[in-house]
Amino acid sequence: MDSSSDYSLHHPKWHRDQKPIFWWIRRWVYICFIAREMTSVAVAYSAVLLVLLYRALQSGPEAYTELMACLSHPAMIVINVFALLAVLYHSITWFNLSPKAMVVRLGRWRVPDLMIAGGNYAAWFVISAVITWAYLAG
Amino acid sequence: MNKSNDPFWWTLFGAGGAMAAMLVPILLFLAGVATPLGWIEAPSYASISAVMMHPIARIAAFSLISLSFFHWAHRFRFTLYDGLQLKHLFQLIAVVCYGGAFAGSLFAAWVLL
Numbered sequence: 001m002d003s004s005s006d007y008s009l010h011h012p013k014w015h016r017d018q019k020p021i022f023w024w025i026r027r028w029v030y031i032c033f034i035a036r037e038m039t040s041v042a043v044a045y046s047a048v049l050l051v052l053l054y055r056a057l058q059s060g061p062e063a064y065t066e067l068m069a070c071l072s073h074p075a076m077i078v079i080n081v082f083a084l085l086a087v088l089y090h091s092i093t094w095f096n097l098s099p100k101a102m103v104v105r106l107g108r109w110r111v112p113d114l115m116i117a118g119g120n121y122a123a124w125f126v127i128s129a130v131i132t133w134a135y136l137a138g
Numbered sequence: 139m140n141k142s143n144d145p146f147w148w149t150l151f152g153a154g155g156a157m158a159a160m161l162v163p164i165l166l167f168l169a170g171v172a173t174p175l176g177w178i179e180a181p182s183y184a185s186i187s188a189v190m191m192h193p194i195a196r197i198a199a200f201s202l203i204s205l206s207f208f209h210w211a212h213r214f215r216f217t218l219y220d221g222l223q224l225k226h227l228f229q230l231i232a233v234v235c236y237g238g239a240f241a242g243s244l245f246a247a248w249v250l251l
Contacts, residue, residue, distance in 0.1 A: 044210035047206035
């Protein structure tokens with residue numbers, strides 16, 4: 001920069017949109033969006049629990065009893081209730097969005113959104129019933 | 139992270155999201171809430187082992203676990219990117235998220251398979 005460029009002091013600043021970190025808190029739909037994205041943390045957490053269950057099952061009956069005792073700790077129950085609410089929110093938003101992600105056509109007929117979402121909910125119900133039956137049979 | 143990789147990650151994200159949506163709420167409700175609260179009795183070690191250790195159950199559980207991790211990685215990555223405006227850390231976030239999912243899957247494979 002040479003000495004004759006005094007006017008460069010008045011060089012305009014680049015305009016950049018500065019978005020605050022918590023921009024999404026301003027509107028309810030944005031909060032719902034971030035909440036939906038954060039359900040993925042609960043999904044991963046549940047997967048970790050399932051790994052721990054397998055580890056306990058492979059270690060033997062004592063480890064299994066120990067894990068179930070750990071899950072009965074009040075703090076764990078609170079965490080798991082919140083995780084359950086989150087994964088339920090995940091399932092519901094997932095099934096409601098699936099017709100938009102997956103358009104099914106039979107010939108010229110487009111299967112209505114409601115039928116695709118309904119099929120998802122029906123499958124969800126049947127799968128949940130089967131797992132409950134298997135769990136209670138033990 | 140190359141843009142052309144996105145369909146690959148999105149497929150893992152979608153498969154994990156669908157599988158978790160179907161299976162996780164009931165599993166978490168039974169084992170994480172209903173049993174600890176005493177609403178239902180915990181299955182005996184012998185019976186739960188018989189079901190869960192079956193090769194088909196183990197493959198299904200491994201798929202669920204691994205795809206759930208990749209589902210998390212993809213969503214969490216874009217939540218950090220868009221939600222927290224960490225655009226300058228794009229590459230680092232992608233490596234940590236997918237790397238974490240990969241490491242978690244390896245560990246799950248070692249335990250389950």
